[in-house]
Amino acid sequence: MQPMSHYLPLSRVARLVGQPRAEIQRMVHHGELSTFDGMVDMNELLRVFPDVTWEDDGEFRRVQEIKEKAFGKRVYERALPDKEVLAERLLELGKEFAAAKTLLLHYNEVLRFLDDKLGDVADTGGSATLNAVVGLKHWLKREIDAAPADAARAEALLAQESVMRIMSVQVTVQPSGHEFFVEGNDxxxxxxxxxxxxxxxxxxxxxxxxxxxxxxxxxxxxxxxxDFVIKESEKANGTFLLCSYTAVTDVVIEATVTGTHDIPEQEITAKVKAVEILNEEVAALHLTAPRSQRLRFLAGQHVTLAIDDTEGEYYVASCPCEDRHIEVHVRRDNRGFSRKVFDSLRKEEPVRVSGPHGNFVMKLDSRRPVLFVAWEDGFAPIKSLVQHAMSLEIAEAIYLYWAADDVGHGLGHYQDNLCRTWTDALDDFVYQPMPAVSGAAVVVDFILAHHPSLVRADIYAAGPADFLNTLRTGALAHGLSPLGWHGEII
Ligand code: FES
Structure with missing residues (x-):
């Protein structure tokens, strides 16, 4: 006999087996894992992942830890949910447990009744009926007593999933179909x-x-x-504020996912958190937005930074998922802003930030492999986009190519270690640093040699115009759809 059917959404399946959601989607897409109404039956899960040890998810935890380190400043709330939320979730789970137990008691009663009825039939029938009934009763007893083949694993999986549901709940956004988890006190x-x-x-x-x-x-x-007042009529149809509410149970919500045109021009005053001199030519400027006024932007956009009477335009290199942290990469040059960053800017000094600007942003619905390509400090928007793609967990695979020169006056692969950490942390992440000195054609040939077909791919590339032209022409010749091309001249 099989264990009872229990259906799980794809996001939870991914967490349980320690795989990115994109990998689970790929398996569904290729028919390696079947679903019913977008959900995976637990029996199917046990069949497809026979080697996963549910009680020992040390490996999964290890990957999660590396991932957290890899995301650098990204802050994960690891705190427990607040007491009332926790109590509500336990109550929900208790209700489910009570319902399952009641059903089990009912089945017991039905079996007892069946046993009595079979006894009556045996008493009133002939010897052939008696033999048939005795055989049937033996079979029933054997099947009921025998533990299902996968009982222990199914039990461990259910226990793990229950704990997961207490610690975090899943949110599905309509109409976009995005899914995410709410953890801690978020x-x-x-x-x-x-x-x-x-x-x-x-x-x-x-x-x-x-x-x-x-x-x-x-x-x-x-x-x-x-302070914002929600009208009674809106309250009645379930309207609430995302910034004031958390989810107690798994929820489905209707909410608007924004594009660049929805984000207004903002002006905030951030404070210098650190100036990190990455090498002779590049510094990373880390800013912190005020608690009450974080900067809204999308990965890949740029902002204007101003200190006193000097200003500069810079791509944000951090991910919008990093709370109040804003990172930009400043190239050493003779302009006032750059000189200030390299020579005199101190912690806590105010920096005016206005923006965001630009349309070099991720398509949120693409589940295809993504190639990110940076030429020298084109790495800044690419870094933000890579981190965004990682948090979305929807791309089948991520490739990062970075052309820069580590000798002479080149900018170097100035955050090479970070890229290598991403490679360690993620299964489907490939990082390839390359010298830029050999020229655009050589770099493009190298990339295309590793991707003979780009029919199912998206490319996000940032660099000088001639490099982008060479890459675009080559990629289209390798089957890239024009819609899959996203280039930003830097
Ligand atoms: S009320 Fe929630 S963002 Fe302003």
């Missing part, structure tokens, strides 16, 4: 941004109402008070 807005899903918002502290969403199913709970 609001729905914080959790969405951390997962790389740019839901619409404004102030992030309950004043503007821009983060209004509608609860379709499940339960949410207010964790921060808000």
């Amino acid at each position: 609001t729905l807005l914080e959790a969405a941004l951390r997962a790389g899903i740019p839901l619409n918002y404004g102030c992030s502290n309950g004043n503007c109402g821009d983060c209004k969403a509608r609860l379709v199913s499940g339960q949410v709970k207010k964790v921060h008070p808000h």
